[in-house]
Amino acid sequence: MRQLRSSPRPGPGDVLRLIRPGLRSRRPYMGAGSPEALARKYGFSLDRLVKLDSNENPYGPSPRVLEALARPLPYHRYPEPDSETLRHALAEYVGASPDQIVVGAGSDEVILLTFAAFLGPGTAVVELVPTFVMYRLTAEALGARVVTVPREPGTYEVDVEKVIAALGPRVKVVVFCSPNNPTGNLESERTVRQVLETGAFVLVDEAYYEYCGHTFVPLISRYPNLGVLRTFSKWAGLAGLRVGYGIFSPEVARVIAGIKPPFNVSTAGQVAALESLADRDYLMSTVRKTIAERERLFQELSRFEFLRVLPSAANFIYAEVRRGSARQLTEALAREGILVRQFDVPPPRGGIRITVGLPEENDRLLEALSRLEPED
Numbered sequence: 001m002r003q004l005r006s007s008p009r010p011g012p013g014d015v016l017r018l019i020r021p022g023l024r025s026r027r028p029y030m031g032a033g034s035p036e037a038l039a040r041k042y043g044f045s046l047d048r049l050v051k052l053d054s055n056e057n058p059y060g061p062s063p064r065v066l067e068a069l070a071r072p073l074p075y076h077r078y079p080e081p082d083s084e085t086l087r088h089a090l091a092e093y094v095g096a097s098p099d100q101i102v103v104g105a106g107s108d109e110v111i112l113l114t115f116a117a118f119l120g121p122g123t124a125v126v127e128l129v130p131t132f133v134m135y136r137l138t139a140e141a142l143g144a145r146v147v148t149v150p151r152e153p154g155t156y157e158v159d160v161e162k163v164i165a166a167l168g169p170r171v172k173v174v175v176f177c178s179p180n181n182p183t184g185n186l187e188s189e190r191t192v193r194q195v196l197e198t199g200a201f202v203l204v205d206e207a208y209y210e211y212c213g214h215t216f217v218p219l220i221s222r223y224p225n226l227g228v229l230r231t232f233s234k235w236a237g238l239a240g241l242r243v244g245y246g247i248f249s250p251e252v253a254r255v256i257a258g259i260k261p262p263f264n265v266s267t268a269g270q271v272a273a274l275e276s277l278a279d280r281d282y283l284m285s286t287v288r289k290t291i292a293e294r295e296r297l298f299q300e301l302s303r304f305e306f307l308r309v310l311p312s313a314a315n316f317i318y319a320e321v322r323r324g325s326a327r328q329l330t331e332a333l334a335r336e337g338i339l340v341r342q343f344d345v346p347p348p349r350g351g352i353r354i355t356v357g358l359p360e361e362n363d364r365l366l367e368a369l370s371r372l373e374p375e376d
């Protein structure tokens, strides 16, 4: 009998041939880089670093979280499946029902799960740049195309006509970030409603909700094609424990919950999130301190002529760099032990995103900026 020899099986060394073509040369997302590596690179001890590059809560978690995690918990057992107790507490917090909520290992995982429900090869997502880069990276990892609509120069607002013009037949999802990371501005309800009316699935990322109090959640009852993302990483100071969640219409939540691994959120993460909700008065007092510092930092930064500072509804501030470049300024600050995030918008000089830190950290930044004033 003749053997079929058209495509010989790859050998063990050909493993990359088995990987989906778009992914073969992909590198992991680097984010801000590890503080340990940056401290080593710039010759600082970790406790001297002023970390203003990842929008974390500098006051840390609620003391109730630390007490609860110091007690023995059943770590030899699997966590509560589907974060059932936490979903009930979240339902009360957000004003939805538990069957509308999906909890993930950070909102990063909820982005992945939501996109996995709508996107794959042959589909597309609209991103409104500059914005949080994980939307692009996640969509690309799933084999979807990313349609980029730039925000308006100067204001970074979204021109809804441009979004609607970008909605080809392959576009399934449009992602808004409100307040937008890195520019700090809120999305208008009118714009989001107009896009919802087109029938596309609209994901609004409210990672910084607690810093602005503005939410799109009430629109979900009217628009089942709307989903909202939240996280415990920012206001609740739990970035290291990885807890985020999405609020959807019950029919969409059911599909996303069906994709989700059952034990995706650790016992420690679930307990910490529950304790944070129970201690939200304390956590909101740290949020208010950050908002007060944000306003002070905004005033002080506005005095530097080499920066154009944008008002922010979040726990960070974006500043366009008008002299030198954002890259040079970020490097110069890092050499002083102060970490901020650099962006290449607007061209050609770019901008920096500064997380609002503790008052003394913000003072160190301001003092360094007054010494480092770039020349052209």
Ligand SMILES: Cc1ncc(COP(=O)(O)O)c(C=O)c1O
Pocket (backbone or CB within 6 Å): 054, 055, 105, 106, 107, 108, 109, 132, 177, 181, 205, 207, 230, 231, 232, 233, 239, 242, 243, 244
């Ligand atoms: C807009 C936005 N969404 C989501 C995330 C991811 O947060 P999490 O820690 O919940 O995965 C971040 C983190 O920086 C963010 O800025």
